[in-house]
Amino acid sequence: MKISLGPNLYYWSREETLEFYEQVVEWPLDIVYLGEAVCSKRRLLRLDDWLEIGEKLSAAGKEVVLSTLVLLEADSELKSLRRIIDNGKFLVEANDMAAVHLASNNIPYVAGPHLNVYNGETLALHRDLGAQRWVMPVELSHTTLTEMQAQRPEGLQTEVFAFGRTPLAFSARCFTARAHKLPKDDCQFRCGDYPDGMLLKTQDGEPFLSMNGIQTLSAATTNLIEALPQMQKMGVDVARLSPQSHHMGKIVEAFAAVRDGKLNPTEGAEQVNRVIIGTPCNGYWYGEAGMDWSADAALAYSQP
């Protein structure tokens, strides 16, 4: 099973971003997704910058994929999308059917987690259109995935979101700007102040969600490290780790060590849970509410 680094969903400074991907070169990762998937206004790095980072990662032996925007609203966004699809070098992760439509003219793609692939017929459709890999929607369980794996067309790889604050929703409204009483058109890029999103708590003080511009994430961090052996048995090809601002190298190493059988999954979970943002969650994988954390269920499934 390969380990991938998902696209960075947050808005870090140019320097921080470049520095981050300098480190990524060294990490035990097989696949790296690059680019802006959340907000088209975020342009500290342009396509050429991402391509340059991609070249370095590619030279270090990593498969590079360019992720596309999830929510497309303006013609300028469609234009940027076309440029990404036609980059001529790297595979593309399609996060909207507009991207699928442009790519399905003979450009292979990854069917991203926002394309709503919930059944075998939709899997087959994407395979027929040229998808090489699909990413399971985050709200599906391992039970559904088992059935999907049985129906999976030959040659189509499966990727599972295994670590990170869970992407839950997208809106026309920018919640970060709203919290700062700014209009979206003059957002002043306040999302840049929140390297892991802006915390939203319930009135009894419980962290619940994380607002990242127009995107809403979970406040808890998905951690499926204990389920890696189960994923391997199910024939999952890739486990995706979504970047957080700190300790990402340690997290990648722990996942790689568990994958390679060099670290016990329970110890791996403990190591990762010590450095994650907020509390851990894994409910979706076990068919429960996404926010739930079940150490026992995870343990039971991780037994050989």
Place this chain on the structure above:
Amino acid sequence: MSQKLELVCPAGSLSALKQAVDNGADTVYMGFRDATNARNFPGLNFDERSALKGIEYAHSRGRKVLLALNTYPQPQSWEIWTAAVDRAARIGVDALILADAGLMRYAARTHPDLRLHLSVQGSATSAEAIAFYRENFNIQRVVLPRVLSLSQVKRVVESTDVEVEVFAFGSLCVMVEGRCYLSSYATGESPNTCGACSPAKSVRWEEAADGRKVRLNEVLIDIYGPGESAGYPVVCKGRFEVNGEVGYAIEEPTSLSILDILPELQRSGVKAIKVEGRQRSPAYVGQVTRVLRQAINSATINPDGFVPRAEWVAQLDKVAEGSTHTLGALERGWQ
């Protein structure tokens, strides 16, 4: 006179369907009584017999009936969805409203003459995405998610030959429909998987010293003070704390209403406007349909002189969430 908008109204039951038809809906939309539609609430929706009755009632009065199968089937229950497609074709609905691309492929292959609409749950926000569904499944209409500004809606209409339907009135979805998992994150069930946003079985009310609390699963969604009216606890309309301030961090309880821009929508080439609310009462459906019928007629006869009548606004606000309305994302300032 400008082109007349088609008024599409919700039917959660046979009596709601009759209210819609009797009060001037051109088209009604319904769903079967199971997880195949995104308003899967107890006591709502149609079995085959009541659906046939509804279709007969509407057709005999020259109106159309659409059927929404707008949730995402999973492998374990795929046959329930394909059977629903077959049943809809058999009972003679005028079009199917689908979200899942795989199910759309099944419908287009199995019933090539059946008219297909792309549900709002299909999350198509651009002409390029719409073109995908047109080329692959010959869809005839798209329902746009409530995330585009009016100028963006116009641009989409200009760039596609597929009919465009937009939401006109009802509960406001703040997130891109089809891409929102807030409900399943808190409860395990979402519109995509189960056709339920904030399922009723997960809602718990409690009287406390500091007010009336409402929880979704265990998550505290809101606290209401004495005399404060309480809304249904969907995550996006709760009060939360952000940066030390408690308030509606995502959106206030409010309903979408396009009355103010009706002539502009007509001129834009939008084909149809849709009323949300299959979970609402027949009285709601009758009331909203009656007002919008009058408004559309008035805007068609005299688009340049159109001003929403105060009584229309008052009647709609009476049934709106929080007794107030918004243009939502259609207005750039809201975003």
